[in-house]
Amino acid sequence: xxxxxxxxxxxxxxxxxxxxxxxxxxxxxxxxxxxxxxxxxxxxxxxxxxxxxxxxxxxxxxxxxxxxxxxxxxxxxxxxxxxxxxxxxxxxxxxxxxxxxxxxxxxxxxxxxxxxxxxxxxxxxxxxxxxxxxxxxxxxxxx
Amino acid sequence: xxxxxxxxxxxxxxxxxxxxxxxxxxxxxxxxxxxxxxxxxxxxxxxxxxxxxxxxxxxxxxxxxxxxxxxxxxxxxxxxxxxxxxxxxxxxxxxxxxxxxxxxxxxxxxxxxxxxxxxxxxxxxxxxxxxxxxxxxxxxxxxxxxxxxxxxxxxxxxxxxxxxxxxxxxxxxxxxxxxxxxxxxxxxxxxxxxxxxxxxxxxxxxxxxxxxxxxxxxxxxxxxxxxxxxxxxxxxxxxxxxxxxxxxxxxxxxxx
Numbered sequence: 157x158x159x160x161x162x163x164x165x166x167x168x169x170x171x172x173x174x175x176x177x178x179x180x181x182x183x184x185x186x187x188x189x190x191x192x193x194x195x196x197x198x199x200x201x202x203x204x205x206x207x208x209x210x211x212x213x214x215x216x217x218x219x220x221x222x223x224x225x226x227x228x229x230x231x232x233x234x235x236x237x238x239x240x241x242x243x244x245x246x247x248x249x250x251x252x253x254x255x256x257x258x259x260x261x262x263x264x265x266x267x268x269x270x271x272x273x274x275x276x277x278x279x280x281x282x283x284x285x286x287x288x289x290x291x292x293x294x295x296x297x298x299x
Numbered sequence: 300x301x302x303x304x305x306x307x308x309x310x311x312x313x314x315x316x317x318x319x320x321x322x323x324x325x326x327x328x329x330x331x332x333x334x335x336x337x338x339x340x341x342x343x344x345x346x347x348x349x350x351x352x353x354x355x356x357x358x359x360x361x362x363x364x365x366x367x368x369x370x371x372x373x374x375x376x377x378x379x380x381x382x383x384x385x386x387x388x389x390x391x392x393x394x395x396x397x398x399x400x401x402x403x404x405x406x407x408x409x410x411x412x413x414x415x416x417x418x419x420x421x422x423x424x425x426x427x428x429x430x431x432x433x434x435x436x437x438x439x440x441x442x443x444x445x446x447x448x449x450x451x452x453x454x455x456x457x458x459x460x461x462x463x464x465x466x467x468x469x470x471x472x473x474x475x476x477x478x479x480x481x482x483x484x485x486x487x488x489x490x491x492x493x494x495x496x497x498x499x500x501x502x503x504x505x506x507x508x509x510x511x512x513x514x515x516x517x518x519x520x521x522x523x524x525x526x527x528x529x530x531x532x533x534x535x536x537x538x539x540x541x542x543x544x545x546x547x548x549x550x551x552x553x554x555x
Contacts, residue, residue, distance in 0.1 A: 175402065288399070
């Protein structure tokens with residue numbers, strides 16, 4: 157019978173070898189973007205293309221969250237007129253996209269990063285300052 | 300059979316190292332000293348209740364019932380904004396966990412090189428390019444992070460706050476990125492409310508004086524003195540001064 161190991165099992169069993177911190181990329185202003193430069197510690201662990209794809213998708217999601225379109229304008233006006241009580245019933249556009257980002261990170265961890273002994277931490281947990289990638293010690297999981 | 304232990308999950312706000320107080324299961328976040336906040340509440344609620352009790356009946360009958368209705372709506376808006384500003388998270392940046400703090404320390408040591416003993420090490424600064432301008436990010440010794448642009452450390456709450464404007468004692472909380480709009484609306488609508496009450500106080504005194512004479516008016520309506528709305532102005536003025544002072548700091552990045 158094939159054994160499947162969940163993320164929690166791995167975190168409890170494995171020891172942390174190192175942590176890599178992807179810093180914010182401020183070249184285009186103060187919008188939330190992260191550097192796509194591939195860190196040297198991950199060279200043996202994961203494909204460069206996949207890593208850059210993950211970071212690029214995250215950057216696009218954050219850009220979508222902070223986008224000032226007609227929807228966010230209407231949402232803002234409605235909220236102001238109702239003394240922000242409207243947010244007792246609905247979520248802001250930013251919160252909706254943050255949830256999408258959390259789901260995307262979870263999905264990436266399950267599919268790509270956990271099988272390689274890595275773990276992405278949602279940057280919102282670190283105040284949108286860094287993306288923390290935990291490298292776990294290389295132990296064989298298959299028997 | 301192994302016994303199952305149900306451990307209560309520790310919430311993030313319970314572990315926050317800053318000097319904040321929390322209520323309602325983490326939904327309310329305030330600074331430790333709340334005395335002046337209670338004073339603000341007392342001033343606003345007190346003056347508005349006097350207005351509703353003494354002037355509104357007369358004005359509703361002799362002028363229009365819309366006047367007290369609009370006053371009530373404005374009062375509710377002001378209270379909603381005040382409570383929202385006071386109770387919400389201003390944008391506190393979580394402190395660096397030990398691994399990140401060590402990583403940053405190593406980075407700083409690598410950048411500074413060997414400092415001969417007896418000499419003060421150079422200040423911890425990270426240069427970052429934002430839209431072709433070099434901005435210096437300062438290191439926070441308490442939170443062990445390089446503060447993002449426009450973030451600052453509040454010594455009263457002992458937290459780094461993103462886009463920190465000031466710590467407002469009237470509101471009992473810091474004013475930062477996440478509650479700036481509520482604070483701004485609070486000061487704006489509070490000014491409107493003050494002007495509104497002041498104006499209708501005067502109208503009320505004038506109208507009564509026309510009927511009964513000025514001295515009789517003062518004798519009959521002790522709560523009428525327009526000057527009590529000056530008490531609310533005491534709250535407005537410092538807050539406006541704070542916003543004005545920070546306009547320079549919070550607008551643009553200056554190099555050098």
